[in-house]
Amino acid sequence: MGLLRIEGVSKRFGGLRAVDQCSFTVEQGSLTGLIGPNGAGKSTVFNLISGLYKPESGSIRLDGEELTGQSPDEIAARGVGRTFQTPRSFSTLSCLENLLASIPSSGEHLISSIFGTYLAEEKAATVRAEDYLDLVGLGARSDTPADELSGGELRMLEVARQLMRNPKILLLDEPTAGVTPTLQVRLAETLKELHARGLTVVVVEHNLGFLLDLVERVVVMVSGQVLTQGDPDAIRSDPEVINAYLGRRDGDAA
Amino acid sequence: MRVTQLIVLGLGTGAFLLIATLGFSLVRRVEGFLNIAHAELMSVAAFVTWYLNADLGWHFVLAAAIAVVVTAFIALAIARLIYDPIKHLGPPILLISSVGVAFLLHGITSAVIGVGIRSFQIPRLDAWNVGGVLVTPYRIALLVLAGLVAVGLALFLNKTRTGKSIRAMAINKELAGSRGINVNAASRATWLLAGLLAGLGGVALGVLGTLTTDIAFQQILVILAVAIVAGLGSLYGVIAAAFIVAFAMDLSLLILPGGYRPVIAFAIVIVVLLVRPQGVAGSRPELTA
Amino acid sequence: MNWGQLAITVVTLVSILGVVTLVLNMQYGHAGLINFGVVAYFAAGAYTYVLLTQAPPSEASLDQYAIGLDLPAWAGLAGAAVAGLVFAAITGWPTLRLRGEYLALTTFAFAEVFHSFIVNEQRFANGTRGLVGVPRPYREELSFIDYDIALAVAALVFLIIAYVIFERIVRSPYGRALEALRDDELALVTSGKRSRRFRLEIFLFTAPFAAMAGAFYIWYTTLAIPDLFTAEVTFIVWIALVLGGEGSNRGALIGITLVILFEELIRAIPFDTIRAAQIAASLEVAALGLLLIIFLRWQPFASLTRAPKRVARSG
Numbered sequence: 041m042g043l044l045r046i047e048g049v050s051k052r053f054g055g056l057r058a059v060d061q062c063s064f065t066v067e068q069g070s071l072t073g074l075i076g077p078n079g080a081g082k083s084t085v086f087n088l089i090s091g092l093y094k095p096e097s098g099s100i101r102l103d104g105e106e107l108t109g110q111s112p113d114e115i116a117a118r119g120v121g122r123t124f125q126t127p128r129s130f131s132t133l134s135c136l137e138n139l140l141a142s143i144p145s146s147g148e149h150l151i152s153s154i155f156g157t158y159l160a161e162e163k164a165a166t167v168r169a170e171d172y173l174d175l176v177g178l179g180a181r182s183d184t185p186a187d188e189l190s191g192g193e194l195r196m197l198e199v200a201r202q203l204m205r206n207p208k209i210l211l212l213d214e215p216t217a218g219v220t221p222t223l224q225v226r227l228a229e230t231l232k233e234l235h236a237r238g239l240t241v242v243v244v245e246h247n248l249g250f251l252l253d254l255v256e257r258v259v260v261m262v263s264g265q266v267l268t269q270g271d272p273d274a275i276r277s278d279p280e281v282i283n284a285y286l287g288r289r290d291g292d293a294a
Numbered sequence: 295m296r297v298t299q300l301i302v303l304g305l306g307t308g309a310f311l312l313i314a315t316l317g318f319s320l321v322r323r324v325e326g327f328l329n330i331a332h333a334e335l336m337s338v339a340a341f342v343t344w345y346l347n348a349d350l351g352w353h354f355v356l357a358a359a360i361a362v363v364v365t366a367f368i369a370l371a372i373a374r375l376i377y378d379p380i381k382h383l384g385p386p387i388l389l390i391s392s393v394g395v396a397f398l399l400h401g402i403t404s405a406v407i408g409v410g411i412r413s414f415q416i417p418r419l420d421a422w423n424v425g426g427v428l429v430t431p432y433r434i435a436l437l438v439l440a441g442l443v444a445v446g447l448a449l450f451l452n453k454t455r456t457g458k459s460i461r462a463m464a465i466n467k468e469l470a471g472s473r474g475i476n477v478n479a480a481s482r483a484t485w486l487l488a489g490l491l492a493g494l495g496g497v498a499l500g501v502l503g504t505l506t507t508d509i510a511f512q513q514i515l516v517i518l519a520v521a522i523v524a525g526l527g528s529l530y531g532v533i534a535a536a537f538i539v540a541f542a543m544d545l546s547l548l549i550l551p552g553g554y555r556p557v558i559a560f561a562i563v564i565v566v567l568l569v570r571p572q573g574v575a576g577s578r579p580e581l582t583a
Numbered sequence: 584m585n586w587g588q589l590a591i592t593v594v595t596l597v598s599i600l601g602v603v604t605l606v607l608n609m610q611y612g613h614a615g616l617i618n619f620g621v622v623a624y625f626a627a628g629a630y631t632y633v634l635l636t637q638a639p640p641s642e643a644s645l646d647q648y649a650i651g652l653d654l655p656a657w658a659g660l661a662g663a664a665v666a667g668l669v670f671a672a673i674t675g676w677p678t679l680r681l682r683g684e685y686l687a688l689t690t691f692a693f694a695e696v697f698h699s700f701i702v703n704e705q706r707f708a709n710g711t712r713g714l715v716g717v718p719r720p721y722r723e724e725l726s727f728i729d730y731d732i733a734l735a736v737a738a739l740v741f742l743i744i745a746y747v748i749f750e751r752i753v754r755s756p757y758g759r760a761l762e763a764l765r766d767d768e769l770a771l772v773t774s775g776k777r778s779r780r781f782r783l784e785i786f787l788f789t790a791p792f793a794a795m796a797g798a799f800y801i802w803y804t805t806l807a808i809p810d811l812f813t814a815e816v817t818f819i820v821w822i823a824l825v826l827g828g829e830g831s832n833r834g835a836l837i838g839i840t841l842v843i844l845f846e847e848l849i850r851a852i853p854f855d856t857i858r859a860a861q862i863a864a865s866l867e868v869a870a871l872g873l874l875l876i877i878f879l880r881w882q883p884f885a886s887l888t889r890a891p892k893r894v895a896r897s898g
Contacts, residue, residue: 117775128770130763141763142774147756154751328684380880386683394875401869405862553703563692567685568677
């Protein structure tokens with residue numbers, strides 16, 4: 041019984057079946073990759089899990105609880121963390137405040153905000169936030185407003201923001217897009233560290249060189265369906281997978 | 295009979311709203327924001343016409359033509375000086391800025407014109423009695439003008455090179471630019487066109503009734519209603535929406551006192567935005583992933 | 584030129600309209616909600632105050648109005664606050680889905696509907712003629728001092744209370760959540776927070792302040808006429824917000840002070856003819872529009888109104 045179970049999920053847009061009877065399971069504590077050529081439906085699956093789209097059929101269960109049909113904030117509150125292809129952040133807030141804004145606080149109620157009863161909680165949260173900023177390499181930038189960060193830094197900030205929430209599962213959508221090789225190394229190390237700490241992570245990636253050396257399991261999607269699953273070495277040499285990528289002339293297999 | 299009379303009234307109102315809103319929706323479609331100052335441009339055109347026609351005594355058609363052209367260039371000047379430099383700040387900021395432009399134009403107009411009611415020096419034409427229903431020749435002329443404007447705009451946008459580049463820009467500005475379309479020229483043409491349409495709308499206002507410097511503000515919400523019912527940015531939708539709103543407003547006179555006529559427009563804005571924000575023909579303005 | 588009287592007027596108006604500007608700052612400057620209908624809270628408060636505190640309508644007088652409960656001033660003020668809350672609830676709840684320009688238009692439309700109602704319904708509050716000579720509270724009790732000064736002080740106290748409360752909110756995690764909502768609603772939602780709750784709460788919490796300001800305005804002008812409660816009030820407040828560098832309560836107050844000073848100085852000039860005064864008033868409108876445009880473009884006061892330092896630093 042895995043942490044995240046996706047069963048028979050389908051989603052169509054107009055006449056296009058973006059996701060078609062997709063099923064796979066993500067085990068607790070695993071580091072899984074989700075790959076496939078363009079248009080395979082990977083990001084759509086993420087959007088379905090995080091509640092931004094509602095599936096037409098099938099079920100998505102986290103820790104046994106049904107997620108389908110819930111609103112995005114409810115799903116996030118249940119422990120699903122995700123990052124986006126274009127990193128999202130609170131542009132006028134500092135890095136530190138970005139993280140603090142990502143977790144619930146007793147100060148987010150009018151009465152307590154006026155009477156200031158949140159201060160101790162805020163102090164404790166600040167310590168945690170600074171730890172996470174250090175983890176992703178933004179320790180020195182904690183007071184910098186997010187709109188002054190570079191693209192790579194924004195991505196790390198987004199990861200830190202989600203980590204701050206102590207999610208049960210973290211979904212990363214193409215984390216290496218637009219990121220320098222140096223930062224990619226740092227990202228890989230961070231993910232390995234998180235994996236070692238027991239966090240369940242699913243990564244969608246086009247950069248197979250980055251991904252296949254990192255994850256312990258891979259799910260391959262083509263045309264909205266799961267083609268195959270397995271460990272990275274098996275997938276790397278699987279002729280069906282290679283075909284799926286090469287057959288589409290836009291494969292950017294590293 | 296009363297109903298028929300109100301329908302005739304509605305046709306005239308619809309014709310006016312069509313002209314007035316086309317320019318507004320064009321700007322929304324191509325430049326991407328709601329230009330609240332559009333109604334003030336109408337006011338400017340109306341009063342320039344009034345000045346040349348009633349004050350200086352020039353022939354109405356000449357005065358109107360000059361006013362319309364002047365308004366077109368004022369619209370362009372405002373766009374170049376005020377809107378273009380802040381385009382990168384996004385549509386909400388442009389919306390707020392257009393409120394400033396409206397204030398500016400209103401202030402200047404009322405400073406120059408002063409208070410009081412003005413009217414054009416145009417021949418007093420008696421209304422024709424068509425089977426018990428009164429029809430003003432001016433209203434007919436307005437309907438004809440609206441038809442010409444709609445057809446003319448459609449032809450311009452579909453058959454001329456500038457028109458096609460405007461349409462391309464409306465769909466996707468960056469794509470249009472990268473395909474070699476002169477985005478600047480298309481933008482310029484858009485503003486001139488919008489100003490021209492606002493000018494025609496202003497002239498129509500003066501033909502249909504008397505003028506005060508406050509008329510613009512009264513019109514902007516109705517124009518907004520038409521634009522919203524059409525679906526923000528849709529031009530063909532404006533044709534239907536203009537008459538839907540006009541008939542709703544004028545037929546309401548059957549059951550509500552005249553003072554509430556504009557409220558119909560406001561109520562339409564609220565209902566449409568709450569129920570179907572995309573209007574007759576548009577896309578949903580909601581959270582997207 | 585009576586500088587004393589001018590000062591009292593400026594302090595009173597800055598205090599009253601300053602509260603409305605602070606409300607707008609909370610809604611737009613912090614939460615990013617474009618409200619083009621703030622005058623409606625102001626008007627709702629003003630008219631509710633009048634209807635609650637006036638003596639019941641009599642057959643003898645020409646004025647018509649819906650009710651007159653002859654309640655004391657403080658009850659009228661409380662009633663005004665409730666009116667603001669109710670109006671915000673009615674207009675806020677259905678607009679929770681709307682963003683940006685769509686929200687602006689809907690709030691604008693709601694305010695205009697309300698204004699139209701006041702103007703057209705003779706039986707509500709005497710239509711366009713409105714109600715004049717609304718009694719000022721505690722007139723006799725305070726006859727030993729200059730009432731105008733007393734009112735200015737009361738309004739100022741009200742402003743300070745509103746400012747302190749709003750500032751505490753801004754400097755707390757709540758203020759941070761509002762700004763996060765403004766900056767990226769989707770990011771906020773995927774962090775597990777409900778954006779609708781914040782939107783509704785901020786409308787419901789701040790509207791009563793603007794409504795009570797409306798009651799103060801009645802005390803100041805003794806006039807409840809629709810012409811005083813038009814969209815122009817909304818846009819004056821918007822101009823004030825932009826002038827002050829939108830985004831902080833302090834900036835909001837700086838902005839409204841500048842606008843009021845400007846208006847009152849022009850008004851104080853002795854013009855020879857009505858036409859001259861009218862031209863001046865018109866040019867003032869034009870100048871305000873121009874200032875809005877200029878300040879939106881160059882944001883000269885933005886540096887004065889940096890985002891508030893709010894986090895307790897560790898170590």
